[in-house]
Amino acid sequence: xxxxxxxxVIAMHRRIERRRMVALLGLLLLLGGLMVLDIATxxxxxxxxxxxxxxxxxxxxxxxLRAIVWDLRLPMALMALTVGVALGTSGATMQTLLDNPLAxxxxxxxxxxxxxxxxxxxxNGGWGLNPSFIVPFCAFVMxxxxxxxxxxxxxxxxxxxxxxxxxxxxxxxxxxxxxxLLQFRATPxxxxxxxxxxFGSLAKATWTSxxxxxxxxxxxxxxxxxxxxxxxxxxxxEQRARALGVNxxxxxxxxxxxxxxxxxxxxxxxxTIGFIGLVxxxxxxxxxxxxxxxxxxxxxxxxxxxxxxxxxISKILMPGVLVPVGIVTAVVGVPFxxxxxxxxxxxxx
Amino acid sequence: xxxxxDLTLAHGxxxxxxxxxxxxxxxxxxxxxxxxxxxxxxxxxALFGDxxxxxxxxxxxxxxxxxxxxxxWQSAISYxxxxxxxxxGLSAMETVxxxxxxRLTLHVPEDELRRAAIALDQFGLAExxxxxxxxxxxxxxxxxxxxxxxxxxxxxxxxxxxxxxxxLRHQHLLMDDVRRLCRxxxxxxxxxxxxxxxxxxxxxxxxxxxxxxxxxxxxxAQVLDQALLGRxxxxxxxxxxxxxxxxxxxxxxxxx
Amino acid sequence: MSRxxxxxxxxxxxxxxAAFAAPSAAQPTKVTDVIGREVTVALPAKRIMLGFYFExxxxxxxxxxxxxxxxxxxxxxxxWRPQNWEVHLAKRPSLDQLADVGEVEVSTFSVEKVIxxxxxxxxxxxxxxxxxxxxxxxxxxxxxxVVVTDYHTPDLAKHSASTRLFGKLLGTEKRAxxxxxxxxxxxxxxxxxxxxxxRPRPKIYIELGNKxxxxxxxxxxxxxxxxxxxxxxxxxxxxxxxxxxAPVSPEQVLAAKPEVILIAGSEWRKHATAQLxxxxxxxxxxxxxxxxxxxxxxxxxxxxxxxxxxxxxxxGASRTIPQHAALQHVxxxxxxxxxxxxxxxxxxxxxxxxxxxxxxxxxxxxxxTPGKV
Numbered sequence: 001x002x003x004x005x006x007x008x009v010i011a012m013h014r015r016i017e018r019r020r021m022v023a024l025l026g027l028l029l030l031l032g033g034l035m036v037l038d039i040a041t042x043x044x045x046x047x048x049x050x051x052x053x054x055x056x057x058x059x060x061x062x063x064x065l066r067a068i069v070w071d072l073r074l075p076m077a078l079m080a081l082t083v084g085v086a087l088g089t090s091g092a093t094m095q096t097l098l099d100n101p102l103a104x105x106x107x108x109x110x111x112x113x114x115x116x117x118x119x120x121x122x123x124n125g126g127w128g129l130n131p132s133f134i135v136p137f138c139a140f141v142m143x144x145x146x147x148x149x150x151x152x153x154x155x156x157x158x159x160x161x162x163x164x165x166x167x168x169x170x171x172x173x174x175x176x177x178x179x180x181l182l183q184f185r186a187t188p189x190x191x192x193x194x195x196x197x198x199f200g201s202l203a204k205a206t207w208t209s210x211x212x213x214x215x216x217x218x219x220x221x222x223x224x225x226x227x228x229x230x231x232x233x234x235x236x237x238e239q240r241a242r243a244l245g246v247n248x249x250x251x252x253x254x255x256x257x258x259x260x261x262x263x264x265x266x267x268x269x270x271x272t273i274g275f276i277g278l279v280x281x282x283x284x285x286x287x288x289x290x291x292x293x294x295x296x297x298x299x300x301x302x303x304x305x306x307x308x309x310x311x312x313i314s315k316i317l318m319p320g321v322l323v324p325v326g327i328v329t330a331v332v333g334v335p336f337x338x339x340x341x342x343x344x345x346x347x348x349x
Numbered sequence: 350x351x352x353x354x355d356l357t358l359a360h361g362x363x364x365x366x367x368x369x370x371x372x373x374x375x376x377x378x379x380x381x382x383x384x385x386x387x388x389x390x391x392x393x394x395a396l397f398g399d400x401x402x403x404x405x406x407x408x409x410x411x412x413x414x415x416x417x418x419x420x421x422w423q424s425a426i427s428y429x430x431x432x433x434x435x436x437x438g439l440s441a442m443e444t445v446x447x448x449x450x451x452r453l454t455l456h457v458p459e460d461e462l463r464r465a466a467i468a469l470d471q472f473g474l475a476e477x478x479x480x481x482x483x484x485x486x487x488x489x490x491x492x493x494x495x496x497x498x499x500x501x502x503x504x505x506x507x508x509x510x511x512x513x514x515x516x517l518r519h520q521h522l523l524m525d526d527v528r529r530l531c532r533x534x535x536x537x538x539x540x541x542x543x544x545x546x547x548x549x550x551x552x553x554x555x556x557x558x559x560x561x562x563x564x565x566x567x568x569x570a571q572v573l574d575q576a577l578l579g580r581x582x583x584x585x586x587x588x589x590x591x592x593x594x595x596x597x598x599x600x601x602x603x604x605x
Numbered sequence: 606m607s608r609x610x611x612x613x614x615x616x617x618x619x620x621x622x623a624a625f626a627a628p629s630a631a632q633p634t635k636v637t638d639v640i641g642r643e644v645t646v647a648l649p650a651k652r653i654m655l656g657f658y659f660e661x662x663x664x665x666x667x668x669x670x671x672x673x674x675x676x677x678x679x680x681x682x683x684x685w686r687p688q689n690w691e692v693h694l695a696k697r698p699s700l701d702q703l704a705d706v707g708e709v710e711v712s713t714f715s716v717e718k719v720i721x722x723x724x725x726x727x728x729x730x731x732x733x734x735x736x737x738x739x740x741x742x743x744x745x746x747x748x749x750x751v752v753v754t755d756y757h758t759p760d761l762a763k764h765s766a767s768t769r770l771f772g773k774l775l776g777t778e779k780r781a782x783x784x785x786x787x788x789x790x791x792x793x794x795x796x797x798x799x800x801x802x803x804r805p806r807p808k809i810y811i812e813l814g815n816k817x818x819x820x821x822x823x824x825x826x827x828x829x830x831x832x833x834x835x836x837x838x839x840x841x842x843x844x845x846x847x848x849x850x851a852p853v854s855p856e857q858v859l860a861a862k863p864e865v866i867l868i869a870g871s872e873w874r875k876h877a878t879a880q881l882x883x884x885x886x887x888x889x890x891x892x893x894x895x896x897x898x899x900x901x902x903x904x905x906x907x908x909x910x911x912x913x914x915x916x917x918x919x920x921g922a923s924r925t926i927p928q929h930a931a932l933q934h935v936x937x938x939x940x941x942x943x944x945x946x947x948x949x950x951x952x953x954x955x956x957x958x959x960x961x962x963x964x965x966x967x968x969x970x971x972x973x974t975p976g977k978v
Contacts, residue, residue, distance in 0.1 A: 003467070003470060005470050005475040005476075006463065006466040006467050006470050006475065007466075008475070009442065009466035009469060009470065009475050009478045009479075010459075010462050010463060010466050012442075012478065012479050013442055013457075013462060013466075013478075013479070014462075016479065017457075042717050043707070043715040043717045043718045043721075044715075044717045044718055044720070044721035046721070063748075064720055064721060064723050067720050067747045068717050068720055068721060071743070071747065072716060072717050072720070072743075073717070131738050131739060132738065132739035187848060187849045187850075192710050192736065193735075193736065193738070196712045199712065201712065203712075203715075203716075204738070204739060204740070206739070206743075225455065228455065229447070229450060229453045230450070232439065232443065232447065233447050233450055235437050235438055235439055236434070236437055236439070236444065236447070237430075237432045237434045237437075238432075239430035239432045240429075240430060240432055240494070242399060243397070243427070243428040243429065243430060243498075244447055244448070244450045244497075244501075245420075245423055245424060245450055245451060246450070285438070289438055289439070289440070289443075289481075290437070290438035290439050290443075291439070291443055293455055321707065321713050321715075322707070322713060322715050322717075323713075324712055
């Protein structure tokens with residue numbers, strides 16, 4: 001027996017889902033365009049026609065052009081993409097998990113830990129090993145350690161999200177202090193390298209680091225999507241989520257593990273690029289609300305967009321100079337975020 | 350039948366319920382009453398399987414609640430907590446859909462959508478299905494949660510103070526729906542209520558948890574006694590019968 | 606004359622002319638840089654990216670070598686030694702036209718820019734090579750020869766190696782050898798005299814005077830001025846507590862009771878009380894700044910101050926080839942009677958006169974009391 005009211009509800013729901021998919025696809029296209037722009041800009045100030053020609057036909061291109069476009073710019077642009085996805089998706093997950101709009105992938109002290117790990121490694125000259133491998137590795141290990149500590153603390157006596165956030169802040173301060181101690185005792189060259197690492201920059205991206213980061217995202221994001229409905233349930237509160245059959249302990253473990261893995265991998269190569277993980281989810285929420293099936297991937301997309309845009313800005317801000325992208329995200333991110341908070345519009349698709 | 354045998358519940362070292370034995374039957378609506386701190390919410394949570402009993406056991410249709418059977422146990426029960434949250438951000442439709450959580454995939458199957466839409470329509474919420482929960486009134490919100498709870502097709506419904514924050518009209522609307530569905534689906538239903546008159550009006554049976562860890566169990570007429578109320582609630586009451594012969598409680602003041 | 610003789614002579618003459626007229630083909634040459642890397646460079650290099658040690662490059666290669674430079678790390682010259690830059694720029698205005706590849710320490714160094722220059726030789730300082738990390742291998746992988754030099758190290762053998770390396774790369778090996786010899790002779794003389802004297806090492810306190818008397822500037826371990834003081838037979842009081850360079854606490858200075866004090870200065874005119882030394886700096890103003898340091902709490906009682914053995918030196922005279930002149934100054938302030946015959950400022954100026962396109966005008970070595978050391 002057909003009930004027109006019921007049919008209407010269903011039709012509305014499907015329409016909303018379709019609109020959200022369109023938003024996703026639209027942003028994907030935008031990302032494509034932005035990436036081309038990202039590849040076209042850089043300190044060498046190459047004409048865009050040359051860049052496009054080199055992209056289309058690398059074999060025929062001039063050796064220098066090929067080196068710049070394929071070995072330097074393309075990895076950087078792809079890194080902006082993968083790191084943006086990693087930070088955006090992790091940020092959305094963290095905000096849902098901790099029920100806190102100010103949460104970011106760094107809230108649990110991951111970034112501070114990674115910074116300390118990198119600083120420790122740089123301070124010891126990488127123990128003789130190849131720095132482009134050992135520094136990210138140390139950063140990664142330390143970030144995972146921090147995540148494990150938070151998780152452990154959060155479950156010792158079933159403490160709530162607030163306590164986890166506080167524990168994360170405590171870890172953050174601890175690692176910052178340790179890192180400051182290292183910097184204080186370091187020689188100036190080492191100190192400068194540490195500071196550079198902390199800035200956050202895409203400039204050191206290589207095909208290898210891009211592939212590793214992309215792999216981390218390809219593993220973590222689908223696994224996070226599997227928990228999307230459970231995280232949507234979490235929006236109703238822990239008690240109601242539990243009442244719906246969500247195993248909060250397990251969900252916390254899985255999601256923290258996945259985002260730690262993904263975030264730690266990303267920032268171990270590019271340093272602590274801030275604000276992407278905080279702002280991307282908020283922008284996405286304006287478009288698709290709290291349905292995590294949409295919010296998670298869209299946050300990743302928006303993260304990639306923001307970081308690519310920041311990368312472009314970092315290159316055109318001072319012609320011929322490459323400003324570390326972490327500075328751009330911080331300086332541009334803050335006023336942008338303020339605007340966001342103050343305008344509070346809801347596009348509600 | 351849901352049975353509680355010799356159940357002791359504690360918060361750390363503090364006992365709230367001691368050696369409680371109760372039975373709840375299909376299609377029966379039990380109102381769980383008592384002053385704050387008597388252990389009503391704790392009991393409800395224990396019945397749901399969310400609070401470990403210090404001793405005693407709980408059985409559903411003869412099967413004991415154990416750590417091993419925990420998941421199966423909870424899938425047969427819908428528990429509506431008292432939780433009051435800030436911004437939730439989900440629409441009514443999305444919320445009700447979550448009732449089918451175990452069966453939802455990235456693309457929602459058509460029949461799940463239909464079930465949720467029907468549930469919303471049955472409570473007259475079809476028009477607001479895509480409004481955000483945060484924009485709905487307290488009464489509408491509770492109806493949404495109730496619809497969500499029903500979507501799970503539970504054997505047992507546990508509702509913790511579902512009407513405490515609602516206006517008069519919605520209190521009655523919701524309790525009416527609760528009782529109706531309790532009968533229709535032959536669910537075991539336990540509702541924590543503060544309003545004794547509401548309990549009388551809608552419940553088949555009253556279980557009163559007393560601060561001295563005893564409990565009084567029976568029909569409203571059996572349980573509502575002036576002296577008992579004075580002891581348990583610390584209020585001076587007058588219990589009389591209305592035109593239909595139902596007891597109603599008039600609170601005259603707090604005893605000092 | 607016989608026809609065959611004419612023919613042979615003509616042939617010989619033509620060959621000789623051809624040998625001079627034909628452009629020298631780029632010969633791949635293997636060099637070993639100062640950190641032990643084996644690099645193959647096509648010499649003579651025509652497009653050089655010079656990261657640092659600009660004056661040393663000029664000293665060894667001569668002005669012609671600079672014609673072959675297409676890009677530099679501009680900030681490392683223009684911002685760090687502005688007066689020096691101005692003087693060189695006046696002599697060679699095309700310096701400003703050189704491409705700027707960015708500066709390593711402030712993370713603006715761009716590998717992309719280096720590549721875009723299509724260099725056939727990249728010369729970096731050791732600290733730059735370390736600073737760019739993995740990017741060094743990137744350049745190498747793209748077929749760009751990268752050679753690392755080092756004048757920062759206290760190891761003088763590496764200084765000589767760097768000079769010889771420049772010589773080989775720029776085809777001025779004889780000139781390089783002459784420079785190395787002058788340096789090694791100077792250093793050798795100082796070391797030998799100190800050793801022969803058998804005297805106890807005087808305690809010396811060295812500080813970079815860029816923060817003025819109010820704030821503690823950095824002191825040195827076995828590095829830069831500290832290493833030089835060590836070489837010249839001094840006992841650097843901050844040697845044990847500082848690894849390369851870092852500020853020490855004022856108490857330590859007072860407790861150590863140094864017999865000689867050396868403040869390194871530069872053309873820091875923006876700072877009101879920093880130690881001024883270098884290009885365009887007058888002896889009077891330098892002395893006035895130096896006097897400011899004496900007013901530090903407790904300094905009046907230090908042996909160095911009581912004896913008037915407070916001196917200044919140009920910070921730009923270290924980590925560079927003519928630093929042997931600075932070494933003479935350090936030796937002289939440590940053992941005035943032993944090295945009375947040395948004239949460090951003249952050594953410094955003479956080196957410039959002989960090997961550089963410019964001659965510096967200013968104060969490069971200073972004693973608190975004029976005439977007295």
